[in-house]
Amino acid sequence: MSLRKYLSSRVFLGQMFLALLMVAIIGYFFMHWLTFTTDHGNExxxxxxxxxxxxxxxxxxxxxxxxxxxxxxxxxxxxxxxxxxxxxxxxxxxxxxxxxxxxxxxxSSGFSSVKVPDLIEKSYREAVPTLKALGLEEGSITYIPNLGKDVVLEMRYKGRNIKAGDRVLKSSKIDLVLGDGKASYEEGIINDNLETPIEELPNEQ
Structure with missing residues (x-):
């Protein structure tokens, strides 16, 4: 019998059917065993x-x-x-x-304390990430006349001025006082001159 006739014969088809049936039965029992051992369905x-x-x-x-x-x-x-x-x-x-x-x-039981960073004369863009990196928050922003625009001039906490190294609780809001950049160079010179003490004139003899 040629191979072509054998592959199309009832004997071969019957053996193929039995083989597929055995594979299906083994696969069925294997899946049930796997389900049982892994507690699948009992999640x-x-x-x-x-x-x-x-x-x-x-x-x-x-x-x-x-x-x-x-x-x-x-x-x-x-x-x-x-x-x-x-x-x-x-x-x-x-x-x-x-x-x-x-x-x-x-x-945890409460906020831990951190040291206030030195933000004086730093730009606003530098100051905010520095605060956040330490677990602090940006508070209110106030502008005052100054040559430096958006430069930190003062730091405040709960209405009082604070300096670098002071300790506050994490998540505290630090208020920033920034320069508005509107003060002219001449105004700065005048202010500096006003702060310079005037020498006393010699008494007339």
Whole structure:
């Protein structure tokens, strides 16, 4: 029998059908075994742990057969209670297996203090990123007559002048006094002359 006739014979087609059937059966049982060993279909929805204390987190996750790991505390955030969850991984709503660990970060107890940077005679564009890098915020902006436009002349905190090296709490707003660039060169010279003490004339004998 030629190969062409054999491939078109009932014997070959029957063997091919049986082989495909065996592959399908093995694949079916393999998928069911895989589903069973990986607990597929028995997934748990991760709850929202935001603003919960560590004790509340433990109680809530125990009810769901989940565990947690406290990674670290983050810089104090005023919109969260002290020692409450600020970040979690996996996020709320994620599907996980029984016993999965949820990693959390909690809010610290309060703002830490930082030293005020030296912004005097720096430009406004330089000053703002410097403040943000230290965890400080830009407050109100005031302009006064000065030759330097948008140059920092004074720093203020809660209405009082502060200097470089003073300590304030993180997230504090630092008010900036800037030059308006409208003072003329002549005005600057006049002001300097006014500040120069006038020598006393000799008494007439």
């Amino acid at each position: 748990i929805t991760v709850p929202n742990l935001s603003k919960l204390t560590e004790d509340q987190v433990e109680e809530k996750l125990d009810e769901l057969d989940l565990d947690y790991v406290l990674l670290d505390s983050v810089d104090y955030r005023g919109d969260y209670p002290k020692y409450s969850v600020v970040l979690q991984d996996p996020l709320p709503g994620a599907k996980v297996k029984v016993g999965r660990k949820v990693y959390i970060k909690i809010n």
